[in-house]
Amino acid sequence: MPGTASLEPFFSPQSVAVIGASRTPGKIGYAVSENLIKAGFKGKLFLVNPQAEEILGRPCVKSVSQLNGIDLGIVCVPAELVPGIVAECGKKRFKALVIISSGFDEIGNQELTEKLRRALRPFPTMRVIGPNCLGIMNMKNRVDSLFLPEYRLKRPKPGGISFISQSGAVGSAILDWASMMDYGVGKFISYGNALDIDETDLLTYLVNDPETKVIVLYLEGVKSGRKFFEAAKKLAWKKPVIVLKGGITAEGGKAAGSHTGSLAGSAQVYAAAFKQTGMIPAGCLQDLFDYARTFIHAPEARGKRVQIITDGGGYGVVAADAVALNGLQLANMQESALAAMRKQMPSYVVLKNPLDLTGGTSNEWYGLALGAALTDKNVDLIALIILFQVPNLTSDVVQVISNLNARKTKPLTVISVGGEFSEVHKRAMEHDGIVTFSYPENAIRSLKALADFYEFQRKKKRKP
Amino acid sequence: MPGTASLEPFFSPQSVAVIGASRTPGKIGYAVSENLIKAGFKGKLFLVNPQAEEILGRPCVKSVSQLNGIDLGIVCVPAELVPGIVAECGKKRFKALVIISSGFDEIGNQELTEKLRRALRPFPTMRVIGPNCLGIMNMKNRVDSLFLPEYRLKRPKPGGISFISQSGAVGSAILDWASMMDYGVGKFISYGNALDIDETDLLTYLVNDPETKVIVLYLEGVKSGRKFFEAAKKLAWKKPVIVLKGGITAEGGKAAGSHTGSLAGSAQVYAAAFKQTGMIPAGCLQDLFDYARTFIHAPEARGKRVQIITDGGGYGVVAADAVALNGLQLANMQESALAAMRKQMPSYVVLKNPLDLTGGTSNEWYGLALGAALTDKNVDLIALIILFQVPNLTSDVVQVISNLNARKTKPLTVISVGGEFSEVHKRAMEHDGIVTFSYPENAIRSLKALADFYEFQRKKKRKP
Numbered sequence: 001m002p003g004t005a006s007l008e009p010f011f012s013p014q015s016v017a018v019i020g021a022s023r024t025p026g027k028i029g030y031a032v033s034e035n036l037i038k039a040g041f042k043g044k045l046f047l048v049n050p051q052a053e054e055i056l057g058r059p060c061v062k063s064v065s066q067l068n069g070i071d072l073g074i075v076c077v078p079a080e081l082v083p084g085i086v087a088e089c090g091k092k093r094f095k096a097l098v099i100i101s102s103g104f105d106e107i108g109n110q111e112l113t114e115k116l117r118r119a120l121r122p123f124p125t126m127r128v129i130g131p132n133c134l135g136i137m138n139m140k141n142r143v144d145s146l147f148l149p150e151y152r153l154k155r156p157k158p159g160g161i162s163f164i165s166q167s168g169a170v171g172s173a174i175l176d177w178a179s180m181m182d183y184g185v186g187k188f189i190s191y192g193n194a195l196d197i198d199e200t201d202l203l204t205y206l207v208n209d210p211e212t213k214v215i216v217l218y219l220e221g222v223k224s225g226r227k228f229f230e231a232a233k234k235l236a237w238k239k240p241v242i243v244l245k246g247g248i249t250a251e252g253g254k255a256a257g258s259h260t261g262s263l264a265g266s267a268q269v270y271a272a273a274f275k276q277t278g279m280i281p282a283g284c285l286q287d288l289f290d291y292a293r294t295f296i297h298a299p300e301a302r303g304k305r306v307q308i309i310t311d312g313g314g315y316g317v318v319a320a321d322a323v324a325l326n327g328l329q330l331a332n333m334q335e336s337a338l339a340a341m342r343k344q345m346p347s348y349v350v351l352k353n354p355l356d357l358t359g360g361t362s363n364e365w366y367g368l369a370l371g372a373a374l375t376d377k378n379v380d381l382i383a384l385i386i387l388f389q390v391p392n393l394t395s396d397v398v399q400v401i402s403n404l405n406a407r408k409t410k411p412l413t414v415i416s417v418g419g420e421f422s423e424v425h426k427r428a429m430e431h432d433g434i435v436t437f438s439y440p441e442n443a444i445r446s447l448k449a450l451a452d453f454y455e456f457q458r459k460k461k462r463k464p
Numbered sequence: 465m466p467g468t469a470s471l472e473p474f475f476s477p478q479s480v481a482v483i484g485a486s487r488t489p490g491k492i493g494y495a496v497s498e499n500l501i502k503a504g505f506k507g508k509l510f511l512v513n514p515q516a517e518e519i520l521g522r523p524c525v526k527s528v529s530q531l532n533g534i535d536l537g538i539v540c541v542p543a544e545l546v547p548g549i550v551a552e553c554g555k556k557r558f559k560a561l562v563i564i565s566s567g568f569d570e571i572g573n574q575e576l577t578e579k580l581r582r583a584l585r586p587f588p589t590m591r592v593i594g595p596n597c598l599g600i601m602n603m604k605n606r607v608d609s610l611f612l613p614e615y616r617l618k619r620p621k622p623g624g625i626s627f628i629s630q631s632g633a634v635g636s637a638i639l640d641w642a643s644m645m646d647y648g649v650g651k652f653i654s655y656g657n658a659l660d661i662d663e664t665d666l667l668t669y670l671v672n673d674p675e676t677k678v679i680v681l682y683l684e685g686v687k688s689g690r691k692f693f694e695a696a697k698k699l700a701w702k703k704p705v706i707v708l709k710g711g712i713t714a715e716g717g718k719a720a721g722s723h724t725g726s727l728a729g730s731a732q733v734y735a736a737a738f739k740q741t742g743m744i745p746a747g748c749l750q751d752l753f754d755y756a757r758t759f760i761h762a763p764e765a766r767g768k769r770v771q772i773i774t775d776g777g778g779y780g781v782v783a784a785d786a787v788a789l790n791g792l793q794l795a796n797m798q799e800s801a802l803a804a805m806r807k808q809m810p811s812y813v814v815l816k817n818p819l820d821l822t823g824g825t826s827n828e829w830y831g832l833a834l835g836a837a838l839t840d841k842n843v844d845l846i847a848l849i850i851l852f853q854v855p856n857l858t859s860d861v862v863q864v865i866s867n868l869n870a871r872k873t874k875p876l877t878v879i880s881v882g883g884e885f886s887e888v889h890k891r892a893m894e895h896d897g898i899v900t901f902s903y904p905e906n907a908i909r910s911l912k913a914l915a916d917f918y919e920f921q922r923k924k925k926r927k928p
Contacts, residue, residue, distance in 0.1 A: 026855055107812055153853045154883045168823065169776020172853045176882035220781060246778055251794050252785030255777075255818050284905040285782060285881075312633020313719075314710055317684060318749060321716030330715050348571055354719050359632065389617045389636045391490055417749075418640035419618045441748040 007197070007205045009095035010129065011138045011187055013071030014043045017094075019064060019085055020077035020101075021047035023055050028100060029076040030055075031147040038150065039142035046070070064088040072096045074135065074145045079103030079112060082131065083119035090123030098145045099130035105193050106132050106257065116195065133192025134168040137175070139185050140211065146190075148172055159184010160213030161292050164202045166191060167246065170218045170285070177289055182430065183296065186212045198223050200231045207235040214295040216288060217243040217279075220256040225273075232277035237460040240295040240453050244282045245270045278456040280449050287445060290437070294446035297435045298411035301450040303380035305331035307373040308354035310385035311361040311393075315415065316354030319383050319440035326448040331379040337372045344368055359390040363397040370404050370412075381447045385415045385440065388422045398425055402432035411450050413443040471661070471669045473559035474593065475602045475651055477535030478507045481558075483528060483549055484541035484565075485511035487519050492564060493540040494519075495611040502614065503606035510534065528552040536560045538599065538609045543567030543576060546595065547583035554587030562609045563594035569657050570596050570721065580659065597656025598632040601639070603649050604675065610654075612636055623648010624677030625756050628666045630655060631710070634682045634749070641753055646894065647760065650676045662687050664695045671699040678759045680752060681707040681743075684720040689737075696741035701924040704759040704917050708746045709734045742920040744913050751909060754901070758910035761899045762875035765914040767844035769795035771837040772818035774849035775825040775857075779879065780818030783847050783904035790912040795843040801836045808832055823854040827861040834868050834876075845911045849879045849904065852886045862889050866896035875914050877907040 016036065022029030033047050037056055045058070046067055052060045061067060065088060073094045077085055079101045089097060104113045120128060129135060135145030139158040146153065153172055156179035163185065165171030171190040178185050187209065189202055199222060206212045222228045232241070247256035248267035274281045282288035306323050308330070310316035323330055330353045338351045345365055350356035355373075357365045366386065373379045386397065405412050414429055416422050417438045426436040437443040480500065486493035497511050501520055509522070510531055516524045525531060529552060537558045541549055543565045553561055568577045584592060593599060599609030603622040610617065617636055620643035627649065629635030635654040642649050651673065653666050663683060670676045686692045696705070711720035712731035738745045744759075746752035770787050772794070774780035787794055794817040802815045809829055814820035819837075821829045830850065837843045850861065869876050878893055880886050881902045890900040901907040 031855070103812075147855075148853045149855065152855070152885055154885075165778070167776065167778025167781070169774075169780075169851055170778035170782070173776070173779070173851060173881045176853060176886065180883040180887075218778060220778065244782075246781035246785065249785045249788035251788040252781050255772075255781045255784040255816075284786075285903045286905070308719075310633075312631065312637070314629070314631025314634035314682065314684070315637070316633075317631070317710040317716050317719045318634070318708075320719040321710065321713045322748075324713035324715040348567075352719075387633055387637060389612045389640060391495070391611075391613065391616070417637045419644040421616050421618075422640065423644075439749045441750070 007127065007201065009071040010098070010127070010136055011143065012141060013096070013143060015046070015070045015072070016041065016043060016143065017046040017048055017061070017064070017067055017070045017073045019048045019073050019075045019089070021049045021052070021055050021060065023052050028147040031149055032074055032076055032100070032145055035144045035146060035150065039144050039155070041142050041144070064092055067092055069093045070095070072098065072143070075099045075101060076147070077101060079109070079131070083112070083115045086116065087119045090120070090126050094126055097126060097128045098133070098135040099128060100133060100135055100145065100147060102132040104131050113195070120196070128196035129189065130192045131195060134171055134190035137188040139187070146172070154179040156183060156185040158186070159296070160186055160211065161216060161296055162186040162206050162209070162212040162214070163188045163216045164191065164199060164206065165189070165218040166199070166220045167218060168192070174216070174289070181293070183293060194223055200224070200228045203235060203241065204231055207239055213239065214292055215239060215241045216292050217241060218246065218288070219243060220246045229273050229277060232279055237278040237457050240280060242280045242282055242288055242291045242295070243274060244285065244288045278453065278460065280453050286442070290442050290446050291449045294411070294413065294435045294450060297433050298450055299408040301381055301411050301447070301454045304328045304451045305378060305380045306383055306444070306447060307331040307333060307376070307379040307381070308383045308385065309357065309366070309369045309373060310354050311357045311359060311390055312385060312387045313356055315385045315387065315440055316356055319385060319415070319444060320354055322441045322444035326444055328381070328444065328448055328451065331376070333372065333376045333378055337376050341368055341372055360392065361390060362392045363394055363400050366397055367400040367404065370401060374404060374409050380410065381451065382410055382412045383415060383440065383443050383447065384412060388416060388418055388425055395425065398428045398432070401429065402434065405432070405434055411447060413437060413447060415440050415443045471591065471665065473535040474562070474591070474600055475607060476605060477560070477607060479510070479534045479536070480505065480507060480607065481510040481512055481525070481528070481531055481534045481537045483512045483537050483539045483553070485513045485516070485519050485524065487516050492611040495613055496538055496540055496564070496609055499608045499610060499614065503608050503619070505606050505608070528556055531556055533557045534559070536562065536607070539563045539565060540611070541565060543573070543595070547576070547579045550580065550592070551583045554584070554590050558590055561590060561592045562597070562599040563592060564597060564599055564609065564611060566596035568595050577659070584660070592660035593653065594656045595659060598635055598654035601652040603651070610636070618643040620647060620649040622650070623760070624650055624675065625680060625760055626650040626670050626673070626676040626678070627652045627680045628655065628663060628670065629653070629682040630663070630684045631682060632656070638680070645757070647757060658687055664688070664692045667699060667705065668695055671703055677703065678756055679703060679705045680756050681705060682710065682752070683707060684710045693737050693741060696743055701742040701921050704744060706744045706746055706752055706755045706759070707738060708749065708752045742917065742924065744917050750906070754906050754910050755913045758877065758899050758914060761897050762914055763872040765845055765875050765911070765918045768792045768915045769842060769844045770847055770908070770911060771795040771797060771840070771843040771845070772847045772849065773821065773830070773833045773837060774818050775821045775823060775854055776849060776851045777820055779849045779851065779904055780820055783849060783879070783908060784818055786905045786908035790908055792845070792908065792912055792915065795840070797836065797840045797842055801840050805832055805836055824856065825854060826856045827858055827864050830861055831864040831868065834865060838868060838873050844874065845915065846874055846876045847879060847904065847907055847911065848876060852880060852882055852889055859889065862892045862896070865893065866898065869896070869898055875911060877901060877911060879904050879907045
């Protein structure tokens with residue numbers, strides 16, 4: 001069984017070897033080499049290819065035997081060559097390997113998997129991610145084993161959201177999404193068949209990683225459920241861990257390559273287990289992304305009382321429904337706060353919850369309402385609906401909202417929908433660290449996720 | 465009680481009078497006049513203002529008494545003047561009125577509402593939409609009573625989706641959404657307080673309107689539930705009627721201005737009633753939009769058997785879960801079809817459901833798989849996942865998919881997520897009449913809506 005050495009060589013290697021580097025565009029060994037060079041990886045980079053003199057203008061190394069004590073090897077040779085290569089790497093004291101190559105368990109080739117396992121056995125301190133994976137990315141130092149070219153998969157900027165994905169497809173979609181939405185990513189791991197390093201190792205590593213603020217986890221199977229959930233119970237209250245389990249139905253489980261029989265009732269089993277650990281289950285892929293965006297921006301949620309502020313009645317109604325359906329409560333603002341607003345707004349403004357500024361709203365009224373909600377002790381969470389179609393709002397309202405939110409005293413979600421005019425203002429708010437949504441229901445679900453997590457965390461802090 | 469004359473004067477007026485037209489930008493009477501002029505309304509347009517000589521370069525009429533037999537009056541005078549104005553309009557044989565002015569029931573002014581009702585009583589053939597509404601829009605002839613300026617609320621192109629919205633805010637968001645997504649809109653009605661024309665009248669009108677293919681309905685209260693549901697039972701199986709009910713919880717109901725007491729259990733009551741009529745209930749605003757997009761593009765769904773085609777395993781797993789969770793079935797393609805594909809694709813392609821073309825996929829494999837699913841008698845619905853991050857796909861795959869879908873033999877949803885590279889291809893497919901989604905869950909819910917509606921319709925056709 002492989003050892004338990006630190007995972008640092010994966011994420012902060014001083015030296016990287018691409019084993020199976022290629023001169024041929026379109027090949028995995030080409031894309032990986034190109035990405036590392038283009039991304040500007042600052043450590044020593046070795047391209048290993050028995051035939052080539054140079055690749056992408058860099059001199060090649062003929063064989064692993066010429067290298068010694070490399071931190072990270074990225075293996076992209078054909079599957080049948082992998083056992084031999086990893087044995088060589090072990091002998092040359094490589095510290096960590098990412099095996100991208102596929103053609104093992106996932107296509108039913110248990111024999112080759114066993115051969116690989118045996119090849120690794122003499123080198124318990126050499127840790128392995130994969131095989132059959134996209135591998136890893138650390139946005140901070142641009143270690144990047146992904147074989148998807150940058151023009152197809154734009155890399156996100158560095159930031160606090162880290163991802164663990166068993167599926168390469170979900171993983172790459174996540175990265176692409178993050179870069180499009182301009183969210184920063186810390187570390188990304190697609191761990192494939194999990195021959196050595198599994199979800200438990202990765203969760204443990206990221207919870208202890210000071211650069212990771214929010215963890216997003218896409219799981220299909222869990223190799224050892226007990227081990228994973230025991231670890232998660234100890235760890236998942238420390239940081240938000242948002243999780244989507246694929247294969248929760250017999251149909252999905254079959255697609256995930258699991259045995260149908262063993263999965264009966266798994267949706268309930270997983271839901272209960274997640275709840276016990278404080279992990280935040282996402283109901284769908286969109287929620288997974290929405291929760292990540294919300295947690296990265298929001299301060300601690302101190303309760304479940306939501307104040308809705310709106311300039312459109314119907315959107316307020318839908319938001320109020322969502323508050324109730326998600327088990328949150330409508331806040332009752334203090335009489336004094338309402339009285340103060342009453343003096344500064346016309347009588348047709350509805351000072352209830354939803355607080356309906358109506359289509360006659362100005363920037364100033366949004367400022368008054370949001371300011372009051374942020375300081376009112378009866379309000380824990382804020383859902384601010386702003387429909388830019390009304391006549392008296394100007395672009396400056398973005399600044400009004402951003403300024404009030406700057407100290408991040410309470411979780412704030414902004415809901416706005418419309419054409420380009422609305423989208424421009426949403427992007428401006430996102431730029432200022434405000435999480436925005438198109439629909440009230442999604443925003444309220446995200447607030448619910450915040451409320452649940454921080455309530456769990458507080459309980460855990462009181463009674464560890 | 466007002467009469468039952470046709471609603472045609474609202475949507476195809478030969479003459480329109482803006483009563484309360486204004487010279488002052490920012491005023492409702494200015495925005496309405498400007499929109500009608502700019503939109504190029506082709507009939508006769510009269511701007512009524514007692515003081516102004518001309519507005520926006522057009523000569524004004526001093527008073528309604530100078531007009532006669534106008535098809536449509538758009539009333540934007542202050543609320544207290546409305547009863548007097550409508551009586552004048554009645555005397556001058558106006559056929560239809562949209563009363564935009566607010567300040568009636570909705571702010572508790574029952575007295576003024578009663579006064580308005582009395583003023584209308586002598587003119588039963590003059591139909592009224594409003595008060596307290598955005599009014600109407602008919603994209604085909606650019607009749608447009610909305611007071612939201614075009615730069616804030618871009619008007620959509622003409623098309624087959626018509627909207628009925630009790631809420632102006634939800635209504636304008638819908639229009640803005642449609643224009644941003646480039647979906648065509650037929651008629652749009654925001655009917656506010658429903659003093660005369662209500663949801664039943666409008667539903668009846670749109671079901672019988674040959675230009676309307678899909679009806680989208682946002683409801684808060686229903687004035688006469690029995691009348692509405694009786695009408696819906698007769699009508700809603702004829703065309704897709706997608707409905708979102710706001711105020712289904714005590715909290716939302718209160719926000720909608722209804723009495724909490726009478727709403728207890730209303731979510732269940734409405735759900736059951738919608739089901740009986742064949743209307744398609746949307747669970748949230750996003751579903752409302754997604755279902756509309758899907759119904760406008762998709763042919764009849766002949767059953768519930770979904771074939772998933774994917775190039776990413778994880779997305780396929782999530783889609784398979786969604787199929788099961790929504791009560792749909794995974795299709796079993798015919799052996800002969802699978803055997804034919806087997807001959808043309810490498811062994812690592814997973815010819816099951818999900819049909820996983822893997823990250824090695826080419827355009828051609830998508831063509832083979834989609835072609836097979838479209839002709840296979842065991843497949844009713846298709847969810848095609850295409851993640852553009854993989855190396856061998858080219859932009860031409862859009863053409864491959866579009867060509868196969870051109871005859872619209874089966875409902876097809878395309879699911880793709882990612883950055884700009886993916887978005888460009890999604891837009892190209894949307895342009896070709898293919899409905900696209902970012903997440904499998906949303907696509908599968910939309911397929912479920914199709915399956916349910918057409919099943920209901922077939923039953924109704926067999927046993928009317």
